[in-house]
Amino acid sequence: MGDDSECMSRLAKGDASAVRELYQRHGRALLRFSSAMCRSRQAAEDMVHDTFVALMREPMSFDPALGTVYGYLCGVLRYRVSRHFRQQRRWVELDTESDTSPMHPLDSRGPADEIALSEVTAAFRRAMLELPPQHREVIALCDLEELPYATVAGILDCPIGTVRSRLHRARALLTIRLASLELIDLQCEPPMAQRGTS
């Protein structure tokens, strides 16, 4: 946190190399959040890039009293993603299958496990992307990034109670959607996901 503040003060003085340090520190986490929100890898990386462009243009808009640098960057990224969604509504998607494919190669697990896991991950990702953006983002921040509610409230610019209630609805919607995709069985105990991971 102290290093981030120092980087921001350097950036405010015109030291552009501070952006590179901030990117090395938070770029990966921002890309995770962006990937959970966007359908394509390219769009996710574009959003991260635009976030750092915005940071470089207006470094003075960061207020340390309102939160951390990472929270500020997440807020900028969230704004960029929501604007991206608004722009995407003007276009008709011709092929959504390619966008919902797994976004990354998995590590050195066995081929059978990798295939099984990839199928489950792809189906889960499809269910996530079908959630409304405001529900998707709260799951991405609270459950995937495991950020504190207070931090998420700062990023989403809403009270903590709103974060909690929105998270509850988002989880319920996601569970229903996963059940409809037969990824989980609400009656039986062993979930299908465990078959891929165990």
Place this chain on the structure above:
Amino acid sequence: MNDDLETRDPHPHTAQLLKQYARDLAQIAPSSDLDARIGTLVADRCQKIQNKPLAAGRPPLRLWRYAAAAGIAALAIGVGIFIGMKIEHTRELSVANPAASRDAAWPPADLAMWPTDSVSFKVPAEYSAQGILVAVDPDSKNTSTRYWIDVVVSNDGTFRIERIVPADTAPRNGGHDDVAPQVQ
């Protein structure tokens, strides 16, 4: 929204899938393309900052344009004021001396079409047998009508015939050889 509802954990199966998805997302690393774009972004910014001190010593181009526009505007205003003053001065003169302003349209006397130093002659003439107006011969016995030809000879060598009148209608100053020069 009560606390029980707000703090409720997700469904166990959903939670398991969430953890699995989070693990998969954690393996995502920025591509080399994104790294390169960020590097380019930083390099461009550094380049701009380095170029900035070079331009700091001189005023920006926009300032030069403003200065040029202001100069042209001041010049146009000055010319307009000068022309206005000239017009006003001419108008004052014409009001003070209407005759001068009226005569100003005519050329001055020294630029008249004919010189002032000239001599006029009255030359007697009569028609010859060929029908040509010729000077009267004193020995001639011709009794045809005689004419007076008023000739003006200038001091620059030019001459002109002003008029030709019959001798019986024009006032006669003497005989046909009674030429009376008049200095104008």
